[in-house]
Amino acid sequence: MVEDLIVQNQSRYTIEQSTADPHAVYKAKSEQFQAECLSAESASDRYSILRTLVFVSLLIVGWLSLVRTSLPVAWLFVALALFVFVVMLHSRVMKRLQRIQRAQEFYAQRVDHMAGSWVGQGNNGARYIDSQHSYTSDLDVFGEGSLFEFVCGARTRPGQDTLAQWLSHGADIDTIVKRQGAIKELSNHLELREELALLDTTSANDQRRDDITDWIDEDYSFEKWQLVAATVLGVLALLALVAWGLGYGYLPLLLVIALEVPLYFSCFPQIKKMARQAELVSATLKDLAEVLGVIEKREFHSVLLKQLTDGFQSGNTVPSAQMEKLYSLVMNLNQAMKNQFFVPIAFLFGLPVHLAFRLEHWRSQTALRIAQWLEAVGQVEALASLARYGFENPENTYPTISPLSEGPVFNAVALSHPLIAKQNSVPNDIRLGSDQRLIMVSGSNMSGKSTLLRSIGTAVVLASCGAPVRAQKLELSRFNIGCAMRASDSLLHGESHFYAVISRIKCVVDLAKTQSQVLFLLDEILQGTNSHDRLIGAKGVIHQLMEYNAVGLVTTHDLALTRVVESLGNKAINIHFEDQIVDDKISFDYKIRAGVITRSNGLALMRLIGLRVDTDETTETTEN
Numbered sequence: 001m002v003e004d005l006i007v008q009n010q011s012r013y014t015i016e017q018s019t020a021d022p023h024a025v026y027k028a029k030s031e032q033f034q035a036e037c038l039s040a041e042s043a044s045d046r047y048s049i050l051r052t053l054v055f056v057s058l059l060i061v062g063w064l065s066l067v068r069t070s071l072p073v074a075w076l077f078v079a080l081a082l083f084v085f086v087v088m089l090h091s092r093v094m095k096r097l098q099r100i101q102r103a104q105e106f107y108a109q110r111v112d113h114m115a116g117s118w119v120g121q122g123n124n125g126a127r128y129i130d131s132q133h134s135y136t137s138d139l140d141v142f143g144e145g146s147l148f149e150f151v152c153g154a155r156t157r158p159g160q161d162t163l164a165q166w167l168s169h170g171a172d173i174d175t176i177v178k179r180q181g182a183i184k185e186l187s188n189h190l191e192l193r194e195e196l197a198l199l200d201t202t203s204a205n206d207q208r209r210d211d212i213t214d215w216i217d218e219d220y221s222f223e224k225w226q227l228v229a230a231t232v233l234g235v236l237a238l239l240a241l242v243a244w245g246l247g248y249g250y251l252p253l254l255l256v257i258a259l260e261v262p263l264y265f266s267c268f269p270q271i272k273k274m275a276r277q278a279e280l281v282s283a284t285l286k287d288l289a290e291v292l293g294v295i296e297k298r299e300f301h302s303v304l305l306k307q308l309t310d311g312f313q314s315g316n317t318v319p320s321a322q323m324e325k326l327y328s329l330v331m332n333l334n335q336a337m338k339n340q341f342f343v344p345i346a347f348l349f350g351l352p353v354h355l356a357f358r359l360e361h362w363r364s365q366t367a368l369r370i371a372q373w374l375e376a377v378g379q380v381e382a383l384a385s386l387a388r389y390g391f392e393n394p395e396n397t398y399p400t401i402s403p404l405s406e407g408p409v410f411n412a413v414a415l416s417h418p419l420i421a422k423q424n425s426v427p428n429d430i431r432l433g434s435d436q437r438l439i440m441v442s443g444s445n446m447s448g449k450s451t452l453l454r455s456i457g458t459a460v461v462l463a464s465c466g467a468p469v470r471a472q473k474l475e476l477s478r479f480n481i482g483c484a485m486r487a488s489d490s491l492l493h494g495e496s497h498f499y500a501v502i503s504r505i506k507c508v509v510d511l512a513k514t515q516s517q518v519l520f521l522l523d524e525i526l527q528g529t530n531s532h533d534r535l536i537g538a539k540g541v542i543h544q545l546m547e548y549n550a551v552g553l554v555t556t557h558d559l560a561l562t563r564v565v566e567s568l569g570n571k572a573i574n575i576h577f578e579d580q581i582v583d584d585k586i587s588f589d590y591k592i593r594a595g596v597i598t599r600s601n602g603l604a605l606m607r608l609i610g611l612r613v614d615t616d617e618t619t620e621t622t623e624n
Contacts, residue, residue: 022392025190026110033104040097047090054083099198106197114392116421124149128164134511138483138521139457140419141167147458150419151389151467155199156287158374159381166382170464173401173478179383179466180398181302186387193384195294199287212281212374216367220270220360227357229263230350237348257348264347271356275337278330278359285330289323291377296320305383308376319373322366329359386467393418396468399459400475407434408479408517408551410456414472417455418462426590427472430456432519432551436573438542440565441555442597443577448590449555450485452577453521456553457481460519480515482508482550485523501527505541512548520545520552531558539564546571562596 061079065071109121125148131137140146148167154160171179186192233256240253292312296319300306312319333355336346346352390396396418402409414427430452432439441449459469460479484504505522512518525541526534538561542554546568556562565572576597579588 020394022394023111023114026107026114030104030107030111033100033107037097037100037104040093040100044090044093044097047086047093051083051086051090054079054086058083102198103194106194110392118150119145122149123152123154123160125152125160125164128168130168132507133168134507135457135461135481135483135521136168138485138523139454139461139481141461145419147419147461151385153193153197153385153388154378154381155196156291156377156381157284158288158378159291159385162375162378163382163385166465167461170461170478171466173403176401176464176466176478178302178304178307179386182300182304182383183387183390183466183468184398185300185302185305186384187391189298189384189387190391192294192298193388196291196381196384199290199294211277212284213371215277215281216363216370218274218277220274220356222267222270222357222360226263226267226353230353233260233263234348234350234354237350260347260350263350263353267353267356271333271352272337274356274359275333275352279334282327282330282334285323285327288373288377289320289327291381292323292373293320295376295380305380308379312373312376319369319376322362322369323373326359326362326366329355329362333359383466386462386465389418390468393468393470395422396470397473398468399463399471401463402475402477404477404517406477408437408519408549409433409475409477410460410479410519410551411475412456412459412471412473415455415459415474416470417451417458418470419458420451425470428452428455428590428592430592432553436571437546437549437551438565438568438572439553440562440572440574441553441576442557442559442562442574443555444579444597445557446586447577447579447588449577450523451590452592453483453485453523453553453555456519457483457521477517479517479519480511481519481521482511482552483521483523484508484525485521498526502537509541509544509548512545512550516549518545518548518550518552520550520554522552522554525554525556525561531560534558535560535564539567543567559596 058076058079061071061075065073065076112118113121124144124146125142126144128142128148129137136142142148142164148164152160152163154163170176237253237256237260240250240256243252244250295309296312298309300309333352335342336352336355337343339346410430410432412430415430416425416427426448430439441452443449455470459471459474460476460481462469463474463476464478484501484507505525508518508520508522512520522541525538535558538554538556542564545552554561562574565574573594574596575592575594577588577590578593578597579586581587
């Protein structure tokens with residue numbers, strides 16, 4: 001069943017993938033909007049001149065009609081109406097100009113991104129950094145210059161949270177295949193991604209996806225009699241104001257206010273709590289309404305996108321309209337509770353109570369679908385982000401996901417790291433499986449060992465999201481990744497560097513013990529201890545990982561560790577990277593070679609930077 005789904009999905013969407021040159025498309029779009037921007041600026045300038053002329057005319061007509069009385073006052077209203085009309089037209093032109101400017105900036109930014117200028121330009125997802133996670137910190141998934149910053153185009157918090165969740169946990173095989181179909185379809189929807197990018201959304205950094213669901217789920221305990229009382233007292237307040245205006249005094253109004261005091265005493269804490277929580281989600285509601293409005297206009301064909309959007313049109317409940325209505329109710333309640341000019345009138349006529357009950361009614365009718373809409377927005381934005389990455393890297397490939405029954409598989413042809421500029425990346429072939437469970441990687445400093453591990457790990461992360469990977473071909477299992485690539489001492493927690501290293505390795509071993517299909521990536525295993533302990537310890541760790549049926553790679557500077565491979569028979573191999581030093585300059589080709597490295601470059605590097613290194617062991621004795 002799974003195999004058939006994989007084949008059907010890949011054959012169905014391969015033909016539909018765009019073959020356009022993304023750089024050329026972005027550059028053409030940027031130039032197009034730049035030309036439109038110049039045209040719109042000219043139109044805006046003309047309206048500015050017209051607006052000034054009409055305003056001057058309005059002043060002249062006002063002087064002639066009100067001061068000189070040589071023109072009927074009706075001409076003043078005509079001139080005023082004309083001025084308002086011109087202002088409205090100018091406002092529309094300015095709004096269009098601002099949108100065109102954002103579009104031009106968006107495509108210019110994409111051109112720069114493809115040229116390599118992207119670090120620090122996008123959302124880096126720093127809030128998702130978790131040093132205890134089994135791989136995200138080691139593989140630079142979050143933070144400045146991270147995978148998240150490279151691919152994320154989500155404008156709303158649900159979209160960013162969903163993408164972060166996918167990058168951190170992956171999915172089952174069926175879900176991965178469905179996402180592949182959706183990403184392939186969305187990669188051709190440039191206009192959709194443009195619309196989403198140009199939405200006038202607020203910053204999502206201070207928003208929380210749970211804020212709105214927590215607010216929707218809150219119990220404010222309003223009672224029906226409070227609404228009835230607010231309605232009756234509101235009518236009485238209006239009649240009391242009319243009576244005051246007719247000369248009957250203000251005592252009836254004071255009586256109404258006195259009756260309203262116990263009403264507000266009974267429900268004001270709940271209304272205040274509702275208004276406070278509503279204010280937290282108001283920006284999110286507006287953003288979600290705009291994103292839903294864009295998505296609703298599209299018709300999708302892939303299985304996942306249809307599942308996400310088919311539920312949008314259910315009776316007369318249009319998500320964007322409902323979210324707009326909710327946003328309007330929230331803003332009105334905030335005005336009734338906080339606007340110093342409106343608050344007295346609002347409280348006099350019982351408007352806070354009415355608005356609170358309208359929000360309660362909205363919640364009873366629609367709130368059950370909020371979770372579905374939030375999920376749809378989050379997934380569509382996450383898919384659109386990965387689709388943009390796929391569109392901008394047409395040479396990447398969608399990997400084939402092997403069924404669990406076939407055991408662990410990682411078979412890559414021409415694999416490289418997606419964050420390295422294409423002109424600088426060096427692809428390599430790598431294979432892991434039931435018959436080859438361990439690859440020991442030796443090599444000199446800076447030769448590419450760590451980059452190889454990160455290339456493999458990042459490919460698994462992207463593949464587990466349903467995204468394409470930087471490789472000519474990739475077949476892999478649905479892996480659980482365990483990394484021990486970065487560790488540092490902690491003064492705060494009283495941990496030495498070596499203790500941090502072994503603690504991290506313990507986490508990887510525990511993962512292999514409790515989870516199936518584990519891929520381990522251990523960089524410079526057991527660094528921080530002597531060679532004797534490192535050799536014995538590394539051998540024990542690797543054998544334990546093999547015992548738990550994990551597969552993976554281990555890098556080392558210590559050539560003695562490469563002998564661990566001999567104890568594993570045919571299930572392990574040695575590979576290495578080399579360097580060349582010519583005319584006091586060191587160079588690397590970053591290509592994998594079979595076997596163990598036969599020399600190191602540590603002393604050579606020290607000499608190249610000016611350190612004096614003696615190769616003969618000498619002992620100096622200083623006498624006092």
